[in-house]
Amino acid sequence: QAVVTQEPSLTVSPGGTVTLTCGSSTGAVTSGHYPYWFQQKPGQAPRTLIYDTSKKQSWTPARFSGSLLGGKAALTLSGAQPEDEAEYYCLLSYSGARPVFGGGTKLTVL
Amino acid sequence: EVQLVESGGGLVQPGGSLRLSCAASGFTVSSTHMTWVRQAPGKGLEWVSVIFGDGTTYSADSVKGRFTISRDNSKNTLYLQLNSLRAEDTAVYYCACLHCDYWGQGTLVTVSS
Numbered sequence: 001q002a003v004v005t006q007e008p009s010l011t012v013s014p015g016g017t018v019t020l021t022c023g024s025s026t027g028a029v030t031s032g033h034y035p036y037w038f039q040q041k042p043g044q045a046p047r048t049l050i051y052d053t054s055k056k057q058s059w060t061p062a063r064f065s066g067s068l069l070g071g072k073a074a075l076t077l078s079g080a081q082p083e084d085e086a087e088y089y090c091l092l093s094y095s096g097a098r099p100v101f102g103g104g105t106k107l108t109v110l
Numbered sequence: 111e112v113q114l115v116e117s118g119g120g121l122v123q124p125g126g127s128l129r130l131s132c133a134a135s136g137f138t139v140s141s142t143h144m145t146w147v148r149q150a151p152g153k154g155l156e157w158v159s160v161i162f163g164d165g166t167t168y169s170a171d172s173v174k175g176r177f178t179i180s181r182d183n184s185k186n187t188l189y190l191q192l193n194s195l196r197a198e199d200t201a202v203y204y205c206a207c208l209h210c211d212y213w214g215q216g217t218l219v220t221v222s223s
Contacts, residue, residue, distance in 0.1 A: 001171060036208060036209075038155070040155075045204055045213045045214065045215055045216055046147070046155060046204070046206075046213060047211060047213065048206075048208055048209065048210075048211035048213075051208065051209045052209070057211045059211070087154075089154060089155050091155075091157065091208070096168065097160060097162075097166075097168045098157070098168055098169075098170060098171070099157050100157065101147075101154060101155045101156060101157055102154075103154050104154040104155070
């Protein structure tokens, strides 16, 4: 089974910009991995922020964007807000329809 | 309003079984692919199983042969049958339509003697 890697933790200043990445042990991440990004706050169920690399949900703030960057999936937050402090998970799909979650990135806004 | 309401979790002994239910309202579970995701205490998310609109199912290697995903279209309900449970199956189990951003509140399964 593939291993999906994320930064364990990142810190961003309020109003700042940060990029979270999502890599695959099998090689470059492509649109064919249909990358997802999820946000989870303590004690809450996850929410889907981004799917299919860059598609947003109706509630996804405009300051979040998804892309492919340097062989990885990327989630960029531009203009961080205190309410963006959360755990972020990516999910990549592989052949056989058995997707794999990354280990998560704990984002601190400080 | 879309809702997913899970039930069926609880305390079970190793080797035991449980059936989790996920009752949907506001949309039709058979119209899209539905997924079970779990989260062990203090840990990250783990993909468990999916059922596509045509009924095709897939499960993670960690649960293959022990867990079975299914749905009842007449009840608009998704299920996850958990057999041969192990301590490492202890987790909150979420049902979800991932691309729809429809998530249940989760149901806790604890496997312990």
